[in-house]
Amino acid sequence: MGGSEVVLLDFWPSMFGMRVRIALAEKGIEYEYKEQDLGNKSPLLLEMNPIHKKIPVLIHKGKPISESCIIVQYIDETWNDKSPLMPSDPSVRAQARFWADYVDKKVYETSKKIWTLKGEEHENAKKEFIEILKVLEGQIGEKPYFMGESFGYADIALVTFYCWFYTFETLGNFSIEKECPKLIAWAKRCMQRESVSKTLPDSKKIYDFFIEMKTKLGHVDMRHVLKVESFGSFEGDVFLEPCQLVRIRY
Structure with a gap:
């Protein structure tokens, strides 16, 4: 893992991974980002999240934490000297x-x-x-x-x-x-x-990505497809295996 104390396994369009990136940025934590190809899962991802095999996974000092909301809470509890993310009052928390x-x-x-x-x-x-x-x-x-x-x-x-x-x-x-x-x-x-x-991608870039995914799954009218290039995409609850990049005209 390159010796980094904090490593994030993630995929750029994931709204769940974005949560972790925002929390890390709020705390000013330096980390190594490892983009994942979810159509060809890395041995590291399979090792660090063997149960669900999904991103995001935060690896801190070699120990993995999975599930975005759990990770955000972990970040807040571990780096508690700056920018608290959870309310101090137990009932509000x-x-x-x-x-x-x-x-x-x-x-x-x-x-x-x-x-x-x-x-x-x-x-x-x-x-x-x-x-x-x-x-x-x-x-x-x-x-x-x-x-x-x-x-x-x-x-x-x-x-x-x-x-x-x-x-x-x-x-x-x-x-x-x-x-x-x-x-x-x-x-x-x-x-x-x-x-x-700085974390959230451009909305139209997300839309382009979504159309790529839908085309791979056969839910887009191919008469609208202007260009096809190779691309890799989401999987699991959010993204599926490698698909095709398409540009759509409506």
Whole structure:
């Protein structure tokens, strides 16, 4: 591992990996980044996460920590002398964990329905997704951040989905900002933080990646394909084996 004390195994479009990168940036932690080809998993990834075989994995002093929210909590507890990510009050800390868990269970799973279902089911999925975002918007309310005045754990759990919003909107033909203006205002506020702005990829780059993945899976009308090049992509809950890069015209 090149002797680095902190190593991150990750894949650039992963909203889960982005959480870890933001937390490390907030703490000012130097680390070695190892991009993973999830169509051809590295021996290191298989060794460090033999149960799920997924990214992200943080390796600290040779010991692996898996699952993004667990990793963020580990980072906060281990490097606790700077930029606390968890609230100090136990009850507020429990609420932050609740909202992060809500994001994991609701946002990602429901967003998948937008790109996998059709017809009436697709329309219902859009409505469900918007209602979930409205619940999150209600929690933020008039506060700058999820749990109050400070950027922290719950914000990190959700903000990495922001770079995927353009993809969800394009596929679903709706506007998240129109439906949830305060949520988008919160996201833009988070983007003013260097840790977030330097971590989240451009939204249209994410969209291009998504189209590449969908084309490999056969869910894109090939009449729209203008160019095909080799590419490697997501797998597991998020990404699948190597696919093709395509440019789409609508």
